[in-house]
Every structure is written in structure tokens, then in C-alpha cells.
Amino acid sequence: MVTITVRHRILDGAPRPAVLVGDVLISDEPATNTRHGGDRRIFWLLDVGVQLVWEAFRWEREWYVDMVRIDREGDTFHVTDQYLDFVVPGMGPAYRVLDLDELGDAVRDGHLSVADSTEMLTRxxxxxxTYLHRGAVFPPPPIRPYFAADHRYPDITG
Structure with a gap:
């Protein structure tokens, strides 16, 4: 477990403390605009470039999954939204696809190149x-040791 910094659009891109465990980046954020009232834990799977948040916004028992680009600069990871999102009710395997129109607009308007969008769609x-089709296990096994549906997360500070 390595302590690092992450910058992402939640909390206006301010640098936030995080830990790196293998190919998983984890950050605890103060709850804002949520029903559960506790902190929320944000996970990033570096190998596929996704951001996962349990009970984001005021949702209950749903995951919000963003396709993102993750760049590393020293001990700081920079996370950039890539427009395509999924909502996973409960522990899957069902999911909904969101923001295909935003993805199309971003490519058309030059905010996301054809090459970058093609690579993101492949991921x-x-x-x-890997995680939702054909009997796959959700949430992804790499994050399960650090997740708790009741927001009483296991300690990651070491």
C-alpha cells in the first residue's frame, strides 16, 4: 500500500489523499449530497480506467461507474472523465449505459479524439x-477487500 495523491473532478479537482494497492487507487471523500451520511470511498481500476462509486449522489444501492483516463505524474494521479458511464444496481450483473450522447458530442466537437474514444470503448x-457479463463477480474482486456496502470501510491507512 502506497500513499499518493489523486486529482479528479469530484471536489473540483483539488488534490486528495489516496492509496495505491496494486492496480487499484482508493480515496475516501467526505459525503456530500448523499443519503447515507458517511464518507464515500472512490475506487479506480487502473488496468481498465474506470472510477467506481457506491451510492453516489443521493442514490441507494447502486454503483456509478465512469470511464476515465488516468495519468500518473510522480506521486499524483490525474483522472479525466471520458464521458461514458454505467450504473450498476446492487451487486450486478445488470447495468445501464449513460451519456452516449455526451460521448458523441465530445468526439464531434474535438474534446475527445477518435483514437482516444476508440481506446476507451475497448476498455x-x-x-x-470481465466484471458484469457471463456470471462475473461484482463489485470487482480487486476492490472487495476495501469495500463495505454500509460505508463502514476497512481501514486503508495502514
Whole structure:
């Protein structure tokens, strides 16, 4: 477990403390606009470039999954939204696809290149095939030791 920093659009991109465990980046954020009232834990799977948040916003018993680009600069990871999102009710395997229109607009308007969108769509398919299709286990096994549905997360500070 390595302590690092992450910058992402939640909390306006301010640098936030996080830990790196293998190919998983984890950050605890103060709850804002949620029903559960406790902190929320954000997970990033570096190998497929996804951000996962349990009970985001005021949702209950749903995961919000963002396709993201993750760049590392020293001990700081920079997370950039890539427009395509999924909502996973409960512990899967069902899911809904969101923001295909935003993805199309971003490519059309030059905010996301054709090459970057193609690479992201390939990663999105790999994420779905690995963690949601054909009897796959959700949430992804790499995050399970650090997740708790009741928001009483296991300690990651070491």
C-alpha cells in the first residue's frame, strides 16, 4: 500500500489523499449530497480506467461507474472523465449505459479524439466482459477487500 495523491473532478479537482494497492487507487471523500451520511470511498481500476462509486449522489444501492483516463505524474494521479458511464444496481450483473450522447458530442466537437474514444470503448468492453457479463463477480474482486456496502470501510491507512 502506497500513499499518493489523486486529482479528479469530484471536489473540483483539488488534490486528495489516496492509496495505491496494486492496480487499484482508493480515496475516501467526505459525503456530500448523499443519503447515507458517511464518507464515500472512490475506487479506480487502473488496468481498465474506470472510477467506481457506491451510492453516489443521493442514490441507494447502486454503483456509478465512469470511464476515465488516468495519468500518473510522480506521486499524483490525474483522472479525466471520458464521458461514458454505467450504473450498476446492487451487486450486478445488470447495468445501464449513460451519456452516449455526451460521448458523441465530445468526439464531434474535438474534446475527445477518435483514437482516444476508440481506446476507451475497448476498455469499456473489457470492463463489462470481465466484471458484469457471463456470471462475473461484482463489485470487482480487486476492490472487495476495501469495500463495505454500509460505508463502514476497512481501514486503508495502514
Amino acid at each position: 469499456a468492453q473489457r470492463f463489462l466482459d
